[in-house]
Amino acid sequence: MVPAARRGRPRAEGADEKILGAALELLLERGYDRFSVDEAAATAGVAKTTLYRRWPTKDHLIVAVVARMQDEVPVRYSGDVRADLTRYLNAIVHGLDRVRRAGRPAGSGDASAGLVAEVAAAAARHADVGAAVHAMFARRNAVVLALLQEARSQGELRPDLDPEVLFDQLAGALYYRLLVTGRPLDGAYVGRLVSTALEGAAR
Amino acid sequence: MVPAARRGRPRAEGADEKILGAALELLLERGYDRFSVDEAAATAGVAKTTLYRRWPTKDHLIVAVVARMQDEVPVRYSGDVRADLTRYLNAIVHGLDRVRRAGRPAGSGDASAGLVAEVAAAAARHADVGAAVHAMFARRNAVVLALLQEARSQGELRPDLDPEVLFDQLAGALYYRLLVTGRPLDGAYVGRLVSTALEGAAR
Structure with a gap:
């Protein structure tokens, strides 16, 4: 668990990690066209609103995922x-x-x-x-x-x-x-x- | 008028020209996102089926238009x-x-x-x-x-x-x-x- 004194927004960051991880799996399997933001939220186990607050469109989310794919x-x-x-x-x-x-x-x-x-x-x-x-x-x-x-x-x-x-x-x-x-x-x-x-x- | 003996499909080619011309105008005005294939057919005065037979998707039509835009x-x-x-x-x-x-x-x-x-x-x-x-x-x-x-x-x-x-x-x-x-x-x-x-x- 993240200590309470740690700066930043640990819970939201945890959600970000879960979303990006789930979205990466989905993207590698489906590709751009068949990638669904709602499915990424469901797989990550977060509310759609949480995801859309952070990445307002499919394009925003996919670029964030690809940035992490690069070795x-x-x-x-x-x-x-x-x-x-x-x-x-x-x-x-x-x-x-x-x-x-x-x-x-x-x-x-x-x-x-x-x-x-x-x-x-x-x-x-x-x-x-x-x-x-x-x-x-x-x-x-x-x-x-x-x-x-x-x-x-x-x-x-x-x-x-x-x-x-x-x-x-x-x-x-x-x-x-x-x-x-x-x-x-x-x-x-x-x-x-x-x-x-x-x-x-x-x- | 195109002489009847001329080879090829002159009427369809005439339609192609009309469609590409109308689509170019529309594309320059609207850009990719707001470009509508149905509107291009309407502006060119051809049936949608004529257009879709030749260019099955918006992407096919737009690439044909862009190929002609290049000086x-x-x-x-x-x-x-x-x-x-x-x-x-x-x-x-x-x-x-x-x-x-x-x-x-x-x-x-x-x-x-x-x-x-x-x-x-x-x-x-x-x-x-x-x-x-x-x-x-x-x-x-x-x-x-x-x-x-x-x-x-x-x-x-x-x-x-x-x-x-x-x-x-x-x-x-x-x-x-x-x-x-x-x-x-x-x-x-x-x-x-x-x-x-x-x-x-x-x-």
């Missing part, structure tokens, strides 16, 4: 920025694959962007969901941007490099293939992407 | 690949801005990905819409990939460069900022992006 990828500069980026981008590919597959039959050849696209649409639909998604990516990307800054100060990257532009190119290529062109993502592609970005396209 | 950007290698890419990416930024704003109040500071995100979600939701979106991008990107091949054969780009990887990095960065991080897109950003991709990040 925390340990990011520390190893002295080899190519290896670090390759590892990190492969972890993004793995994470995107996990999120996109929510609610889809395992082992199907289906390459749909699935839930990844629904999260982007939810962020576009509601200004507050958009702000939450953008803040989540700002927090997550800050860690890899710090790694790139360190690689730059250690002389592995150009002194005038803007780490954000480099990372946009790398992560952007992955999301572009998944969300826009539908081209496949794998380790071989990640390797070519990192090489091209580091070495540059110009002769 | 055709003339793409010819000028001998200066940096200038060509800068021009082309600025045209993409302009086109994305036009699509994302559909149904949103003019002049609002709203940076939502809007309809761009809804198209990505529609492509993820229906396998046939996804195939149509991927084919549209394959056709559109083939032109710029040919330009990059020519720049490579003229010695402006590395002989071992994969044009697709380069273009993924460039277009990908734009879509990533719009759909994922919410960071702004403008001409200054495009300039930094092209320079970073051409020159490479490594020291």
Whole structure:
């Protein structure tokens, strides 16, 4: 039990945890379309009003769940920025694959962007969901941007490099293939992407 | 009038044009959420059944409309690949801005990905819409990939460069900022992006 003297709202936080846990299970099983907020409340054993007070729409709840689905990828500069980026981008590919597959039959050849696209649409639909998604990516990307800054100060990257532009190119290529062109993502592609970005396209 | 001997289904094609024209007007005014397929049929003066036979869902119709919204950007290698890419990416930024704003109040500071995100979600939701979106991008990107091949054969780009990887990095960065991080897109950003991709990040 949470001691009475502890700050915050322990009971509500307990309900939040129950709701997010139940919603994650349901989302992985059903996917976006067949996910029901009322069913998530019932499974979590909380009143619908409790859930809707915290997450006013299905989009709000689903984005909160997806934010927790992302694996925390340990990011520390190893002295080899190519290896670090390759590892990190492969972890993004793995994470995107996990999120996109929510609610889809395992082992199907289906390459749909699935839930990844629904999260982007939810962020576009509601200004507050958009702000939450953008803040989540700002927090997550800050860690890899710090790694790139360190690689730059250690002389592995150009002194005038803007780490954000480099990372946009790398992560952007992955999301572009998944969300826009539908081209496949794998380790071989990640390797070519990192090489091209580091070495540059110009002769 | 279309001569009777002409091949194809001229009347149905006429209906298609009317529907797509009416749907475009409606989509620009209303945006995705408030767009109604029945209203598009009524405005076009065609039976709902005619429309639904051709486009079975709102998502199918909207993706067909958006495919026609994209400006055709003339793409010819000028001998200066940096200038060509800068021009082309600025045209993409302009086109994305036009699509994302559909149904949103003019002049609002709203940076939502809007309809761009809804198209990505529609492509993820229906396998046939996804195939149509991927084919549209394959056709559109083939032109710029040919330009990059020519720049490579003229010695402006590395002989071992994969044009697709380069273009993924460039277009990908734009879509990533719009759909994922919410960071702004403008001409200054495009300039930094092209320079970073051409020159490479490594020291």
